[in-house]
Amino acid sequence: MRQSKLFTKTKKEVPTDEVSKNAELLIRGGFIHKEMAGVYSYLPLGLRVFKKIENIIREEMDAIGGQEITMTALQNPELWKKTDRWNDQKVDIWFKTKLKNDTELGLGFTHEEPLTSIMKNYINSYRDLPCSVYQFQTKFRNEIRAKSGIMRTREFVMKDLYSFCKDETEHNKFYEKAKEAYKNIFQRAGIGHLTYLTYAGGGSFSKFSHEFQTVTSTGEDTIYINEENNIAINKEVFTDELKKELGLGDNFKETKAVEVGNIFTLGTRFSDALDLTYQTEKGDKKPVFMGSYGIGPARLMGTVVEALADDKGIIWPESIAPFKVHLLSLGEDENVKKQANLVYDTLVKKNIEVLFDDRDEISPGEKFADADLLGMPFRVVVSARSMKEKGVEVKKRNEEKGKVISLDELLNLLKAIS
């Protein structure tokens, strides 16, 4: 894409009301727009990142047999009364609204209730199990404070998958598959090396849940990492008893981290309340055993910014970068412009995603600063100097110095890595 056509522009000023690094960099780069506290729109560059994350998650959910659906934001109170989650004293993050006839409705903050209700139409027999269903859908949460940029917002898309099994044994098998799928997601999104499977508080049906926590200094959570076993424990359940139970010894490192995903055994909490049962092979009636598995693509995006950015700007992993290459044409020399256009056309023809800074009357310094702020993995510069050396200057975003190579070498470099 030609940057001269992109409607967003970068900004030098830091928004005064933003305290989080992710919001500051994403707003300055034109990735997102703040509508109000905790409510952000996604502009073209931001939406490209968001969709790449969404696709990675979708592929991993499909790979474990998840079937995709979309449920609704508007929620019928009757279902939530049955699970005792309608009352604002019990759940304090509801946004509620009303129909014209004054009937109260809720805006879903999660979807166990409506999905359990849908599945009553389709699960009757042991033959219908196991199955798992997921969606990418907008949640609304009436958070009192929202000051972590896109990491904790009042309106956000969440991937929530729910599993339906015959019993705990079948559930545990699926749960382990989901764990691996989650590890794949964080690995593919470029924060696998910073992300730990973390023991956290459970519920009535399981001793623990599992979180995936990514180490960043600005994280809201405190975790204790055991490097030998590549595992962590959330401060809330970090006890000598648990350390012993997990056989993890005493070698832990305390750190701040962000929860980028969680998986949870629900057991029969919702199937009991909403009467989701199946007939066993012997003809008995049994409640379905459930699990839930959440990831917020925007929180993952914000975490990548927080964890990987440097003081010049964002550093996107290649898998989720809006474009793989940021091509810069420097100066007003017509030969340079012509050569930069040729490089652009060649990359586009080879299906390499490239943002082309073809803007006139922008100084080299500003173009370099924008490239650092926007954070594409490869910066490719065409200038009088690179043309004298008969090539283009290529530099990775996380490298200090670039080198001049030929266009053919550039194509090999970019293709070898993709």
Next chain:
Amino acid sequence: MRQSKLFTKTKKEVPTDEVSKNAELLIRGGFIHKEMAGVYSYLPLGLRVFKKIENIIREEMDAIGGQEITMTALQNPELWKKTDRWNDQKVDIWFKTKLKNDTELGLGFTHEEPLTSIMKNYINSYRDLPCSVYQFQTKFRNEIRAKSGIMRTREFVMKDLYSFCKDETEHNKFYEKAKEAYKNIFQRAGIGHLTYLTYAGGGSFSKFSHEFQTVTSTGEDTIYINEENNIAINKEVFTDELKKELGLGDNFKETKAVEVGNIFTLGTRFSDALDLTYQTEKGDKKPVFMGSYGIGPARLMGTVVEALADDKGIIWPESIAPFKVHLLSLGEDENVKKQANLVYDTLVKKNIEVLFDDRDEISPGEKFADADLLGMPFRVVVSARSMKEKGVEVKKRNEEKGKVISLDELLNLLKAIS
């Protein structure tokens, strides 16, 4: 996909509270689930159709230079007060809600206000124009009655594109391009032959807007079609004066139709109210000239069902069908099952989308009825009879009789058409 793994199942009963054909067929087929009046979830088969429609629309919007973003449902009242659209007396379809501190928020029913506000950050000069921006985003409309299935709902995804131009001349050029893009969309979605560009009521800045109206007996609108010119006029503006003005003669046919899209000249209604201006080449300040362009993918989906279904079920156009082929394995004969699996594997390997009815203990009659209800374009049957004739029986959904052909012939047939 193997139908034995699909979690949804078809139903014989018609939901008693549904009066529309689209909801009846889509619910019976397991495409959608009704959460409450005017609020529907999309199940796997329905979501596949929805996404294919979305992709067609996205390709056509990208082709005219639209840049994709996503705005939010939660709306800040301040913006809407400036355009005089916050008051419930003026706009009677708001859903409103509240933050914890009692600040009132709205749930967006359209997005002129927030986008105009975003563009104030990015449009300064004539060099920033023209540009156009679109999204697929969930709208909320507090409709008093909602009885048209997925055609008119309280929560639905809409593609809304907004254009920003220097003046009316530049706007008119873009408007014509958008018109053609819309024609392409309906053509590609399989209802081009039933859909008419229709003159409808305008606003303060244009004499008319344009609707795209699809002929169906259950439509809410009445239009007058002039076949020679392939154009229609909405009843609300059908006058002798207009007929003369458009030079359309007197040969009109009255019919019921559904509005599947509309395009609208906004002029400076929103840029004036929200102060979206640009500097001209001469240095003057002028308001930006805007247009809006809407399509609801779900309404399009419902319209396809209403317009093309027969008394046995849905007939999907190939471009938006959940699967191209419905493969049926009939009976419990092991050789038939083996052959059907071979056909399935072959089609999957050739990247042909196929739903494989591999379910045991389901009678041929039930499988045929399901295939008719679900409406894939090609039905392919493997049975003892087809195997005796050394082939598979293929029948298009809208044909009366099938014919037995070899697997190679089937592949050629399906590939030739894709």
